[in-house]
Amino acid sequence: MPFPIDSVILLIALTVGLSFYGxxxxxxxxxxxxxxxxxxxxxxxxxxxxxxFLHADFMHLFFNxxxxxxxxxxxQNQLMAESGTLTGILLFLLLYLGGIVVSDIPTYxxxxxxARYGSLGASGGVAAVVFAAILFYPVAPEGGGIMIFPIPFxxxxxxxxxxxxxxxxxxxxxxxxxxxxxxxxxxxxxxVLLTMVLYPTVVLGFWQQISNKYL
Numbered sequence: 001m002p003f004p005i006d007s008v009i010l011l012i013a014l015t016v017g018l019s020f021y022g023x024x025x026x027x028x029x030x031x032x033x034x035x036x037x038x039x040x041x042x043x044x045x046x047x048x049x050x051x052x053f054l055h056a057d058f059m060h061l062f063f064n065x066x067x068x069x070x071x072x073x074x075x076q077n078q079l080m081a082e083s084g085t086l087t088g089i090l091l092f093l094l095l096y097l098g099g100i101v102v103s104d105i106p107t108y109x110x111x112x113x114x115a116r117y118g119s120l121g122a123s124g125g126v127a128a129v130v131f132a133a134i135l136f137y138p139v140a141p142e143g144g145g146i147m148i149f150p151i152p153f154x155x156x157x158x159x160x161x162x163x164x165x166x167x168x169x170x171x172x173x174x175x176x177x178x179x180x181x182x183x184x185x186x187x188x189x190x191x192v193l194l195t196m197v198l199y200p201t202v203v204l205g206f207w208q209q210i211s212n213k214y215l
Contacts, residue, residue, distance in 0.1 A: 099128025124187030
């Protein structure tokens with residue numbers, strides 16, 4: 001019997017609804033955005049999670065939710081197959097929501113004394129889900145892969161993973177734009193580490209898929 005609630009669809013609907021609500025209610029945006037300074041000063045720890053359900057604009061929301069939907073169904077189904085329906089869904093929520101929270105810890109430590117700093121978005125959770133998918137499926141079927149602008153061809157998921165981590169780490173050290181690259185980087189690491197802890201054999205499967213394709 002299928003589980004009556006699809007957690008991916010539920011989380012997307014909740015995120016879209018709260019993002020639109022925040023755009024039309026500035027006070028909500030101010031109360032829920034991730035502000036390390038306010039977290040430290042006023043102990044508003046809920047912001048670690050609430051900020052993951054807000055987005056800066058429609059394009060920010062669209063790209064995050066599109067990536068989450070594209071990879072979330074795959075990972076949710078894999079976790080349910082590995083651990084059973086209910087446990088799999090709970091682990092999926094731990095992966096996504098935990099990614100939102102954990103990915104902001106370095107940001108908190110870095111900006112806790114900066115009253116002007118704020119960030120929002122589900123990128124940490126999305127990155128955790130994407131990288132769990134890469135661990136389970138590092139090699140795409142023939143003709144498949146991931147497109148990255150401006151590269152004019154598809155690349156294998158494991159190659160995308162290394163490029164994404166390198167780019168996010170580099171941009172996070174530069175701090176030259178308004179994107180929280182640290183959340184991307186640490187969300188991805190969280191996804192990798194949690195998946196490895198939950199399913200240690202995934203490392204061997206990751207290597208076997210790559211070696212069978214290229215070695």
